[in-house]
């Protein structure tokens with residue numbers, strides 16, 4: 001085992017990108033301001049200096065253009081990892097991702113995939129201006145052909161990033177930017193191969209399961225602490241994979257805890273919570289002790305800074321919903 | 329160095345009536361005050377991250393003053409203060425940067441569209457407003473703002489093409505400050521002149537010194553006259569330099585030689601215009617100092633004012649999303665359901 005460094009999430013992503021560029025001569029990074037500037041969040045800091053301008057590429061301001069170009073690059077054997085500067089700025093590239101990237105394997109009758117990763121810093125809680133706080137995971141998981149993943153800590157960010165780069169089909173890699181500098185974690189100098197299939201039980205528990213991902217893990221951990229003080233044992237399941245869902249972990253949670261509460265900051269309507277609740281209804285209704293509740297963002301544009309805390313799920317809201325379920 | 333030689337500037341200044349010159353100067357002074365104050369408020373933690381427009385006062389002031397109040401403006405994050413030149417209190421755009429919903433100005437009162445953050449998304453709107461007015465036989469033009477970076481985005485190109493095809497009386501005012509965050513113009517485009525892009529669409533283009541308020545005033549005025557005469561769109565490339573960081577969160581030392589900033593700073597338009605006005609005998613130094621002081625006085629207590637603004641509840645905001653608020657956005661729908669009290673109230 002190599003030595004462990006204490007890294008935060010953005011440093012872990014930086015290390016993972018460096019590892020990828022070292023191990024895979026066909027890998028390259030592209031995006032706006034990722035070179036000398038190191039990206040607006042510094043996720044690519046130092047990489048252009050290390051790997052040169054042909055492998056860490058500053059693009060013009062044209063998301064539709066460079067995401068579309070990344071598809072073409074895949075055809076000639078490259079493995080592009082694209083950085084979108086902020087969540088909402090992926091929308092100009094939506095066409096390329098939805099009508100093109102997601103359909104490529106299907107159009108080649110299953111034979112060829114696109115080894116494409118789209119990294120998107122996403123989510124609220126950073127007091128940012130309008131359209132710098134969106135949570136677009138549902139949009140991508142609703143449309144066919146894309147894998148959608150969300151790490152919640154430095155280690156899984158690094159491992160899942162490498163797994164995404166090696167996967168061979170397009171992966172929408174959502175980085176909860178609120179967690180970028182939140183906490184440090186021991187991380188190996190070389191990330192082992194991760195996977196894109198498994199949720200992680202972050203805390204064992206028997207009385208109910210709190211399902212969350214990204215920055216909401218911190219919120220449900222806080223709620224689990226408070227429940228523990230009340231003598232209630234809450235499992236924390238970090239979903240990590242939005243598409244496809246880790247069906248087995250969710251069914252186990254239903255079976256073993258009887259109550260499954262879903263928390264996400266994206267809007268409620270047609271959100272991940274709805275999908276989890278439907279899955280449990282279809283496949284685990286017989287073992288559920290209470291209907292699944294959702295604690296989510298609101299069905300409205302993500303509020304400006306002064307009101308963002310009202311819209312983001314809080315420990316209190318999670319507790320209230322948990323109690324409702326426990327008392328059902 | 330770009331721009332008119334000093335003597336030419338003095339000559340140009342003599343061309344304009346004194347009221348126009350002073351009006352432009354006052355508008356620039358107000359924009360400068362807003363910008364300086366916003367940067368301070370950001371440092372004090374009273375507003376969030378803020379994209380300063382230090383150095384773009386000339387082109388922005390000219391863009392408003394060269395048009396009529398019936399003409400429409402389509403701003404981006406870089407022009408949030410132009411609405412104040414249409415009579416909106418500075419409090420409003422500052423509330424926007426504070427993340428308070430009171431920051432949305434009244435679009436119809438000022439004929440200034442909501443600020444568009446995703447680059448170039450405002451430009452097709454400007455085309456539509458101009459085209460729509462033409463279809464309705466209304467005498468108005470629309471002006472959409474952009475940067476050098478915006479001319480790489482698809483929406484810019486679609487807007488240009490559409491405007492030219494339908495001969496919409498629209499003005500694309502592209503401030504080429506030679507940077508898009510850390511991306512220099514040379515990595516943004518291979519054309520040496522952003523104005524050259526007009527040719528691809530059959531749109532006449534004007535190049536103008538972004539630091540010269542009178543030149544900008546003339547350019548926008550000419551473009552508006554073309555639009556009003558039924559001659560269609562105009563692309564204006566206002567050439568300048570981004571004299572400051574991209575915004576308060578930006579660190580230019582990572583990607584550009586700060587010596588360049590020092591070399592460009594003398595072009596800063598407010599001081600330069602003041603000196604020109606004095607040299608041309610249009611106004612006395614003291615008079616211009618007074619205009620600047622008055623602009624400053626207007627905003628003296630603005631920090632307290634933005635903090636005194638009563639908060640808006642998220643329920644109120646939820647009621648502003650649709651004409652008829654769907655159940656999921658009503659206060660009951662905003663909460664997690666509770667079965668204890670028979671559904672609804674959670675206590």
Ligand SMILES: Cc1ncc(C[n+]2csc(CCOP(=O)(O)OP(=O)(O)O)c2C)c(N)n1
Pocket residue numbers: 032061063085089092406445446447474475476477478479505507508509570574
């Ligand atoms: C579609 C989109 N992509 C990325 C961004 C992030 N971003 C904000 S400003 C900016 C640079 C814009 O440069 P330019 O058009 O030259 O205008 P300037 O900021 O120099 O006024 C970028 C990349 C954005 N706002 N919209």
Ligand SMILES: [Mg+2]
Pocket residue numbers: 475476477503504505506507508509
């Ligand atoms: Mg620019």
